[in-house]
Amino acid sequence: MTPLGGTELQHNFLNNYVDNDLLSNFSICTSVPEKIPLYQNKTNILWQKNAPNQPNIAPWFKDKSNHTKYDWYVFNSSWNYEKYRDLYDLPTDRCHVIKNGVTNFPERQVYKKGDTLRMIFHPTPWRGLNVLLATMQLLEGENIELDVYSSCQIYGEDFEKDNDEQYQDLYDQAKTLPNVNYLGYRPNEFILSKLPYYHMFPYPSIWEETSCISLLESMAAGLYCMVTNYGALYETGAEFPVYVNYETNLVNLAHQFAEGIKICRDTLHEPMIQEHLDEQQKYIKRFYSWDKKGLEWTNFLQGILDAKQ
Structure with missing residues (x-):
């Protein structure tokens, strides 16, 4: 491939x-x-x-x-x-x-109070999947679900063969958590087609991104984004994502994300946040x-x- x-x-x-x-x-x-x-x-x-x-x-x-x-x-x-x-x-x-x-600017899904908060994670596993799965353990019973499309296969079969095994424990954990669906690798066009069906992109990045296409794609689709202020993420997202301060204590980071996600769920339906997401889509389309x-x-x-x- x-x-x-x-x-x-x-x-x-x-x-x-x-x-x-x-x-x-x-x-x-x-x-x-x-x-x-x-x-x-x-x-x-x-x-x-x-x-x-x-x-x-x-x-x-x-x-x-x-x-x-x-x-x-x-x-x-x-x-x-x-x-x-x-x-x-x-x-x-x-x-x-x-x-x-980015090129994909779909009509976004509007979150209604009481809906299950549907989240997506589609970066590679070393970019913070471990933190996010720890976060999801803290969010059990909160009417929040996460779909994980994460694999080394994105870089080809040889790269997957050489690297995927070290992340197998994470994949296995994702498969066992009741509020997580591990779906594995899907091509970019598939991800883009599914993004409008989600409400939120949580990204507890522990990888120093030089930019972030996953964030741009999620913002363009109108998802509410929560990311660390690590690397170039704060430049990529401007003032639109919710930023969680990056820290090396990953347990603390998971707790910070869990609390932040609950706050986002409880406020996502409000008109001010909906207007914020409208402006976010306009911003990405205008500049990116x-x-x-x-x-x-x-x-x-x-x-x-x-x-x-």
């Missing part, structure tokens, strides 16, 4: 929303430097989505002689750019930020749609060509 994680999906959108003749002037490598060849007759761009401390990336950036190999570095968030700039002293005149985008991202990429790439003339 061809992996279709967030990076691959965003690259597909780039090809769909930017003129192919324009793109043909550039070689765009995603995240891991030199995983595709550098071209002498094209402008080489490293589209950086991964965090700067990852072991397949850090050594390359620590060697400053590598920094001249790419004509431009494009980052998926200002947070990520700041990290690379600070850690590796990148040439700032060749750095640029273009954030991720691929119609806008395609224009940003087009202007950026065309500007590079114009400057060479």
Whole structure:
């Protein structure tokens, strides 16, 4: 199976929303430097989505002689750019930020007081599934249900084979909890089709996200989102999610999420919150749609060509 994680999906959108003749002037490598060849007759761009401390990336950036190999570095968030700039002293005149985008803007489901609160978790398991399952144990009997679509399969069969076993205990736990349904991997288009049937996206992230497509997708679908203020999540979500302060004591974090989810359930029906979610969808569509991202990429790439003339 061809992996279709967030990076691959965003690259597909780039090809769909930017003129192919324009793109043909550039070689765009995603995240891991030199995983595709550098071209002498094209402008080489490293589209950086991964965090700067990852072991397949850090050594390359620590060697400053590598920094001249790419004509431009494009980052998926200002947070990520700041990290690379600070850690590796990148040439700032060749750095640029273009954030991720989404394309799915369905009509959202309106929560009514007394309804079962339906929640979804669709990031990979190492991003906080352990905390969320502990949270769900604290929420038994609260008329709250969680569907879990989480697996290493999203990155392909080889990655799943090498990594999924270490998360099997989490999957087994999810299958045994009465208020959790473990559904496993589903393709992105399936997730997008199901998002409007949920009310909330709880994400106790313990992974330093450089952006978060799962959050963008959930916000675009009108879900009430609760996330940690870790990594670039607070930049991605702006003022719309409920933020829980990240802490390394994961037991405390689970308790904080459990209390927060109950408060969200008890207030989600109120007109002020419903208006908030309406504005959230408008915000994501205005600033994160691929119609806008395609224009940003087009202007950026065309500007590079114009400057060479």
